[in-house]
Amino acid sequence: MDKVVIVTGATSGIGQETARYFAEKGATVVGVGRSKERGEQLEQSSEDLSGSIDFYQVDVGKEEEVEQFIKKIMTTYEKVKVLFNNAGVADVALGPLSRVSDEEWDRLFHINLKSIYYMVNHSERLFGKNAAIVNNAAIVGTHKYPSALPAYSAAKAGVVALSKSMASRYAKRKIRVNAISPGPIDTPLARKLYGSEEGFQKAFKQHPRGSFGTPLEVAKAVYFLSSEDASYINGHNLVIDGGYTLS
Numbered sequence: 293m294d295k296v297v298i299v300t301g302a303t304s305g306i307g308q309e310t311a312r313y314f315a316e317k318g319a320t321v322v323g324v325g326r327s328k329e330r331g332e333q334l335e336q337s338s339e340d341l342s343g344s345i346d347f348y349q350v351d352v353g354k355e356e357e358v359e360q361f362i363k364k365i366m367t368t369y370e371k372v373k374v375l376f377n378n379a380g381v382a383d384v385a386l387g388p389l390s391r392v393s394d395e396e397w398d399r400l401f402h403i404n405l406k407s408i409y410y411m412v413n414h415s416e417r418l419f420g421k422n423a424a425i426v427n428n429a430a431i432v433g434t435h436k437y438p439s440a441l442p443a444y445s446a447a448k449a450g451v452v453a454l455s456k457s458m459a460s461r462y463a464k465r466k467i468r469v470n471a472i473s474p475g476p477i478d479t480p481l482a483r484k485l486y487g488s489e490e491g492f493q494k495a496f497k498q499h500p501r502g503s504f505g506t507p508l509e510v511a512k513a514v515y516f517l518s519s520e521d522a523s524y525i526n527g528h529n530l531v532i533d534g535g536y537t538l539s
C-alpha cells in the first residue's frame with residue numbers, strides 16, 4: 293500500500309496498533325501524539341515493517357499546533373490518502389454532571405471533538421480523490437450512556453454527527469468519511485476508566501464473548517473502512533463491540 297496515512301493518538305492503544313498495521317501493509321504513516329518518548333518508541337518499532345512511521349508531537353486540541361503540523365507535512369507529502377482521527381481522553385470530566393467543571397468539559401470537548409474539526413479543516417487541501425477519513429467515536433455516544441461519562445458521551449455523539457455531516461460535504465470530492473464506535477477495548481484508557489485492575493478484570497470477563505476487544509481488531513476495521521473495498525460505505529457509524537450492546 294503506497295499511501296500517506298495520518299493517525300492521531302498514535303502513541304498508545306488503538307492508534308498505535310492502527311499506525312503499525314498500516315505500516316505493516318506498506319503505508320507511509322504520520323503518527324501524532326503529545327508524548328515525545330512514546331512517539332520515538334513508535335518510530336523505532338516500525339523499523340522492521342515494510343512501510344514507515346514518522347512521529348510528530350502535536351496537541352490536537354490546540355488549533356495553532358494542528359495548523360503548524362499540517363503546514364509542516366505539506367512540505368513533505370503531496371497528498372494524504374487516509375486520516376484516522378483517533379486521539380482522545382476519558383480521564384477528564386469524569387463523574388456525574390454536577391461534578392464536571394466548565395474547564396474540564398471544554399478540555400474534553402477540545403481533544404475529543406473539536407480536534408477533528410481542526411484536523412480536517414487544515415488538511416482539506418491535502419486530500420486527493422478516493423481519500424478516506426475515519427473518526428473514532430465510541431458506543432457511549434450512540435448506544436449506552438453511563439452517568440459517569442456525560443461529557444465523553446456527548447462529545448462522542450458529536451463525533452458521529454460531525455462524521456455524517458462531513459461525509460455529505462465531501463462526497464462530491466470522493467472523500468469518504470465514516471465513524472467507528474468501539475465498545476470496550478483493552479487499552480491504557482480503558483484500564484484507567486475502570487479505576488482498578490480488579491474492576492477492569494471484572495468488566496473484562498462480563499463481556500458477552502468473555503473478553504474486551506483488542507486494538508488490533510479495531511485497526512483492521514479502520515483499514516477496511518479506509519480501503520477501496522469500502523468504496524460505497526460513506527457516512528456510516530460502524531459499531532465494533534463484539535456484541536456488547538446487543539443485550
Ligand SMILES: NC(=O)c1ccc[n+]([C@@H]2O[C@H](COP(=O)([O-])OP(=O)(O)OC[C@H]3O[C@@H](n4cnc5c(N)ncnc54)[C@H](OP(=O)(O)O)[C@@H]3O)[C@@H](O)[C@H]2O)c1
Pocket residue numbers: 300301302303304305306307308324325326327328330350351352353378379380381382403428429430431473474475476477478479480481482
Ligand atoms: N479503549 C476503549 O475502550 C475505547 C472505546 C471506544 C472508543 N475509544 C476511543 O479510542 C480512541 C483511542 O483510545 P485508546 O483506548 O487507544 O486510548 P489510549 O491508549 O489512552 O490512547 C489515546 C491516544 O490519544 C492521544 N492523545 C490524547 N490526547 C491528545 C492530544 N491532546 N493531542 C494528541 N494526542 C492525544 C494519546 O497520546 P499522548 O498521550 O502521547 O498525547 C494516545 O496516543 C479515543 O478517542 C477513545 O475515546 C476507546
